[in-house]
Amino acid sequence: MTANPNYKPSESKREEFRKYLEKTGVMDALTKVLVSLYEEPDKPDNAVEYICNKLSNQICGETLTDIRANLQEALTKISDLEKENAAMKVEPEGPSEEADDVPAD
16 A cells, blocks of 8 residues: 555644654654664664664664564574474384383283
8 A cells, every 4th residue: 555645634633643653752762763763973874774773772772783683593493303203203112111011920
């Protein structure tokens, strides 16, 4: 769905939305991130990625880059464990110890 460039919300709807953003802390979070970007002596090549990293750090204490690295690490671990699990299922089972304990008739 593409936004209509000719759409102009009414002033009351704009004001209502602005109040919602302020009440929920969105305006404050965005302002902090934009000020941080403004004050950055060496502007990043990818400003959107910078903003995403700063916002995710504010929200969950980790940058988006860290979250992606943790996800990749977890996916690798899952894959390794799935391979290990599959290998355990394929290995033939040896004689059980219980069979040795049963006296022969």
